[in-house]
Amino acid sequence: MSRCFEAALAVLLSLGACIATAADLYPGVGRPATPAEVRAWDIDVRPDFTGLPKGAGTVERGLVLWEAQCASCHGVFGESNEVFTPIVGGTTADDIASGRVHALVSGASPQRTTMMKVATVSTLFDYIQRAMPWTSPKSLSPDDVYAVLAYLLNLAEIVPADFELNERNIREVQARMPNRNGMRTDHGMWPGAAAAHGGMGNGGKSDTKNTACMTNCKPAPQVVSMLPDYAQDAHGNIAEQNRNIGQTRGKQTAVAGGAAHAAGGEGPLALAQARGCMACHGVASKIVGPAYDEIAAKYRAQADAEARLLSKLKTGGQGVWGAVAMPPQAHVQDDELRQLVRWILAGAQAR
Amino acid sequence: MANQDARPGRLRLAPENFLSDADIRLVQQGRRDFLRKALLGASAAMALPAARAAGEGDPAILELPPWSTSLGQPVAAMPYGMPSRFERNLVRRESPGLTRVGASSVAFTPLQGLFGILTPSGLHFERHHQGWHDVDPARHRLMINGLVKTASVFTMDDLMRLPPVSRIHFIECGANTGMEWGNVAVPTVQYSHGMLSCSEYTGVPLRTLLDFCGADYRKGRYVLAEGADGSSMTRTIPMELVESGEVLVAYGMNGEMLRPENGYPLRLVVPGVQGVSWVKWLRRIEVGDAPWATKDESVHYIDMMPDGTHRQYTSVQECKSVITTPSGGQMLLDRGYYNISGLAWSGRGRIRRVDVSTDGGINWREARLETPVLSKALTRFNIDWVWDGKPAILQSRASDETGYVQPGYGQLRAARGTRSIYHNNAIQSWKVIESGEVSNVQVL
Numbered sequence: 001m002s003r004c005f006e007a008a009l010a011v012l013l014s015l016g017a018c019i020a021t022a023a024d025l026y027p028g029v030g031r032p033a034t035p036a037e038v039r040a041w042d043i044d045v046r047p048d049f050t051g052l053p054k055g056a057g058t059v060e061r062g063l064v065l066w067e068a069q070c071a072s073c074h075g076v077f078g079e080s081n082e083v084f085t086p087i088v089g090g091t092t093a094d095d096i097a098s099g100r101v102h103a104l105v106s107g108a109s110p111q112r113t114t115m116m117k118v119a120t121v122s123t124l125f126d127y128i129q130r131a132m133p134w135t136s137p138k139s140l141s142p143d144d145v146y147a148v149l150a151y152l153l154n155l156a157e158i159v160p161a162d163f164e165l166n167e168r169n170i171r172e173v174q175a176r177m178p179n180r181n182g183m184r185t186d187h188g189m190w191p192g193a194a195a196a197h198g199g200m201g202n203g204g205k206s207d208t209k210n211t212a213c214m215t216n217c218k219p220a221p222q223v224v225s226m227l228p229d230y231a232q233d234a235h236g237n238i239a240e241q242n243r244n245i246g247q248t249r250g251k252q253t254a255v256a257g258g259a260a261h262a263a264g265g266e267g268p269l270a271l272a273q274a275r276g277c278m279a280c281h282g283v284a285s286k287i288v289g290p291a292y293d294e295i296a297a298k299y300r301a302q303a304d305a306e307a308r309l310l311s312k313l314k315t316g317g318q319g320v321w322g323a324v325a326m327p328p329q330a331h332v333q334d335d336e337l338r339q340l341v342r343w344i345l346a347g348a349q350a351r
Numbered sequence: 352m353a354n355q356d357a358r359p360g361r362l363r364l365a366p367e368n369f370l371s372d373a374d375i376r377l378v379q380q381g382r383r384d385f386l387r388k389a390l391l392g393a394s395a396a397m398a399l400p401a402a403r404a405a406g407e408g409d410p411a412i413l414e415l416p417p418w419s420t421s422l423g424q425p426v427a428a429m430p431y432g433m434p435s436r437f438e439r440n441l442v443r444r445e446s447p448g449l450t451r452v453g454a455s456s457v458a459f460t461p462l463q464g465l466f467g468i469l470t471p472s473g474l475h476f477e478r479h480h481q482g483w484h485d486v487d488p489a490r491h492r493l494m495i496n497g498l499v500k501t502a503s504v505f506t507m508d509d510l511m512r513l514p515p516v517s518r519i520h521f522i523e524c525g526a527n528t529g530m531e532w533g534n535v536a537v538p539t540v541q542y543s544h545g546m547l548s549c550s551e552y553t554g555v556p557l558r559t560l561l562d563f564c565g566a567d568y569r570k571g572r573y574v575l576a577e578g579a580d581g582s583s584m585t586r587t588i589p590m591e592l593v594e595s596g597e598v599l600v601a602y603g604m605n606g607e608m609l610r611p612e613n614g615y616p617l618r619l620v621v622p623g624v625q626g627v628s629w630v631k632w633l634r635r636i637e638v639g640d641a642p643w644a645t646k647d648e649s650v651h652y653i654d655m656m657p658d659g660t661h662r663q664y665t666s667v668q669e670c671k672s673v674i675t676t677p678s679g680g681q682m683l684l685d686r687g688y689y690n691i692s693g694l695a696w697s698g699r700g701r702i703r704r705v706d707v708s709t710d711g712g713i714n715w716r717e718a719r720l721e722t723p724v725l726s727k728a729l730t731r732f733n734i735d736w737v738w739d740g741k742p743a744i745l746q747s748r749a750s751d752e753t754g755y756v757q758p759g760y761g762q763l764r765a766a767r768g769t770r771s772i773y774h775n776n777a778i779q780s781w782k783v784i785e786s787g788e789v790s791n792v793q794v795l
Contacts, residue, residue, distance in 0.1 A: 250681060
């Protein structure tokens with residue numbers, strides 16, 4: 001936008017304000033928000049720390065909260081790759097000094113962890129406060145969020161073990177974020193104004209340039225990648241994923257009714273899918289947690305099996321099947337839990 | 352006999368010596384149904400009640416089916432209709448192993464079987480960050496605050512009283528085709544390109560609501576959109592898009608209310624921009640003077656460059672296209688005529704043309720664009736092809752009204768390397784071999 005146009009627009013807007021406000025156009029629609037309502041929902045925290053609530057939390061207290069509420073998904077040291085990608089790892093003291101994560105340049109780290117990527121500590125505060133813990137978001141107080149964040153920052157060696165994070169010293173932490181200089185906005189895919197006009201992109205100029213050549217465009221196509229044989233049936237039977245009429249059919253890639261079934265349907269299997277159980281458990285195969293077949297075998301002939309599994313599902317479990325714990329399934333209703341437990345103990349048949 | 356043409360409606364003469372000695376012995380033993388199977392194909396033969404001379408005609412014609420000889424269902428037997436039971440193959444599907452938690456996962460639209468440009472609402476792809484809820488519309492509120500004269504609250508009743516607009520736009524996840532940055536990873540177009548849908552959305556321009564609240568357009572050059580789900584998904588949107596009038600606070604989709612999986616009762620529609628910015632279960636819009644660097648603008652949805660930096664706030668979905676039929680995992684039935692069909696789209700406006708190659712990009716022909724050709728919407732293209740039974744590589748290459756031409760894999764990787772996840776808009780290749788089998792390949 002040119003300066004001249006901007007000036008004209010400003011005049012136009014102020015004129016508009018003199019004539020009639022939009023609110024006058026739609027009487028009876030909407031109402032002012034009360035201050036308490038705005039406070040209840042306006043929870044975002046920006047990189048300049050606008051919106052940051054007052055509070056404080058120590059690394060030590062963060063550890064206690066972490067083990068109770070976070071470790072089941074993220075691992076005790078924020079390193080687990082079982083449920084989500086790891087939070088901590090891949091950063092060094094040199095990265096903290098330079099503000100660039102060397103492993104992103106060298107490709108040395110197999111996983112890109114949260115701490116390798118995140119440039120702004122406000123992002124972590126904001127996200128933990130609004131979305132964590134996974135199954136009961138927004139249940140942490142500001143002090144809890146400070147403590148959990150302090151624990152994570154300590155794991156990443158950004159703050160010492162005796163650190164107390166608060167709304168004042170978080171600015172100093174920002175100056176030690178390992179990838180604080182790792183973000184760029186000088187690209188063509190920001191849809192707003194260019195940096196030259198007060199925005200942050202390059203105004204939409206793309207970084208690739210192809211031309212619409214029509215004939216003899218190259219000597220021969222070079223096939224550089226195709227699906228390996230072992231992956232042919234990884235998405236189930238493609239024949240069952242295509243229409244049975246028309247100009248093509250789906251290729252037979254697996255036995256009928258195999259993996260990669262559609263969501264939906266009825267019965268306990270559909271319920272297990274709907275409640276996210278099948279993300280971590282297979283009927284006959286271990287994924288993150290044990291297969292239902294294994295669970296049924298383990299608890300066979302135990303009279304109190306149903307009650308024990310119900311309690312495990314409600315409160316979460318740890319250590320029975322390995323290091324990865326199962327978080328409490330607070331999002332599943334009691335009668336659904338009972339239905340699932342009975343189904344699992346009966347052998348988890350599809351019907 | 353295994354090579355018998357099983358296509359419905361086809362009648363084929365028996366070739367000489369098509370029965371082996373063993374087959375003949377079986378027939379001599381009185382297994383007449385075996386002979387019928389051999390001539391007519393297993394499924395058709397099973398339905399034949401009595402011996403009918405082979406070659407007389409197609410049993411689908413000669414034997415009247417139940418739907419021609421009995422009473423059908425009454426009206427409203429299915430008060431909210433469902434597709435035919437014969438269409439159950441075409442549903443949203445997850446890609447096994449892609450994510451480990453269903454509440455933060457993706458279900459892909461079956462593009463291989465869709466027609467035209469609109470996605471049936473029940474097949475619209477799903478991507479959630481903390482699971483979906485069926486939100487009670489009577490308890491849903493939209494708040495607008497920040498750099499506005501009056502922070503305001505709107506009920507659904509309020510929003511649905513305001514003058515609505517309806518527009519057809521595509522929505523594509525920024526990670527669509529992301530599994531294929533480095534190499535071929537998935538078999539079909541459902542998994543390679545199925546985080547893509549196109550619908551008619553109905554709602555109120557966000558600009559109307561910001562005007563209503565007295566937004567400060569001079570200072571407030573960014574808005575934050577926030578959802579009501581567990582993750583309270585947040586994304587920064589530039590005010591320029593809002594001022595254009597294109598951004599909608601939408602409650603309608605394809606003539607009905609939004610489906611719960613797509614944000615019922617309210618979502619943001621941000622044409623041309625990746626799906627994560629189309630915040631579902633929209634509960635709040637804040638006007639501000641700086642971007643927010645939310646989790647999905649700082650840890651995910653950032654584009655990895657070869658020098659180890661990440662591009663932040665990449666949002667526009669650049670011009671892209673894909674052939675949906677014939678496509679990966681499909682089999683061509685026979686040699687002869689085919690209609691190559693596919694979809695093209697651009698986050699920067701209208702599709703201007705689509706070229707199609709059947710020889711892996713050596714030679715190209717311009718495809719027919721079917722109407723309507725709308726800005727920031729899917730555009731259907733079609734082109735004739737007579738398959739001679741020889742190997743072929745099918746590709747499509749779209750251009751938009753800005754003159755931008757969809758890049759090949761070589762060009763995209765030269766600019767952005769192979770370690771990224773998001774915004775892969777490279778030319779897709781499907782390889783056809785003599786058997787008629789079509790598979791996913793990458794071509795330089």
